[in-house]
Amino acid sequence: IHDQARRPQKSHLLVFGAQRELATYAYDLQVLLDAVEKAGGLAFIAHPVDPAAPSVNQGDISWVDWNVRGFTGLELWNGFSEFKPRIKSMLHAIYYAYFPQRIARGPHPEALRRWDELLASGKKVVAVGGSDAHSHHMRLGPLRRTVFPYEFHFRAINTHVFVPRPLGTDAASDTSMILDALRQGHCFIGYDLPFPTRGFTLTAHGMQQTAQMGDEVDCKGGVTFKIRLPRRTECVLLKDGKPVRTWRNRDLCTYITTEPGVYRMEAYIHYLGRRRGWIYSNPVYVN
Structure with a gap:
């Protein structure tokens, strides 16, 4: 949803679970966010950093108002937004x-910085990833090409959610369960094209409880982080946006801390001759 009368176009919002049309509130971002909350929906800032690509007449459609409140999270990694800075010429x-598999390298550094800044301010902000799939049909002289066909995009940057039971009970119950997982931050971003990210877990074990991504845990007596990766690779644990431990060629990682903070992890994989972002977790909040 965005204000279609605004020029230049900016500030797109992803809304899930509202069960009603909300575009009429798009003239004011805070009014729109308040309407989403009232409707019981989730609001994610779409492609927060989306630079221009003048060579193909695409403008900058980044998010502009960071003083608003009430959003669930942000789209940390957007496939189409990452494509635009690569286009220096036709x-x-x-x-x-023709070679879309060479585009993805990771979230925009400014998007990561903004996310860590929001988390450091005390806000809980859920990160999701999206393909922003449009399946554009390109024509240039004799060339005909579908840019980012859906079957490609949906095998690339995805949001994986952790739910308490398998899907299949009924559509309404399954939808509610998935939306609840997104609301709580029980999810991670995975770039599945180089290698499937299914099987990744990040848990934090305290004296009284075990937390998953999106949860809080008490640091009294120490907290043990356990990271399980689907394959051996590079893994970085960050606290308040700063790396505290890096592992290389590991699929199981453990870290013990007694320090409060916002902890998240990033994993990297080598694919097509380049180090690329592979997994970006949501935080565990250690109090």
Whole structure:
């Protein structure tokens, strides 16, 4: 949802679970966010950093008002937004249209910085990833190409959710369960094209409880982080946006702390000759 009368276009919002049309509130971002909350929906800032690509007449459609309140989270990694900075010329656009698997490298550094800044301010902000799939049909002289076909995009940057039971009970119950997992931050971003990210877990074990991503845990007596990766690779644990431990060529990682803070992890994988972002967890909040 965005204010279609605004020029230049900015500040898109992803809304889930509201069960009603909310576009009429888009003239004011805070009014829109308040309406989403009232409707019981989730609101995610879409492609918060989305730079221009003048060579293909695409403008900057980043988020502009960071003083608003009430959003659930933000779209940390957006596939189409990452594509735009790669297009330095029409030749680049043609190249990546035919080799889209070479585009993704990770979330925009400014998006990561903004997320860590929000978390450091005491807010709980859930990160999700999205393909922003449009399946554009490109024509340039004799060239015909579907840029980012859906079947490609949906195998690339995805949001994986942790739910308490398998899907299949009924559509309404399953939908509610998935939305609740997103609301709580029980999810992570996975770039599944190089290697499936299914099987990744990050848990924090305290004296009284075990926390998963999105949860809080008491640091009294110490907290043990356990990270399980689907394959051996590079893994970085961050506290308040700063790396505190890096592991290389590991699929199981353990870290013990007594310090409060916001802890999250990033994993990297080598694919097509380049180190690329692979997994970005949501935080565990250690109090």
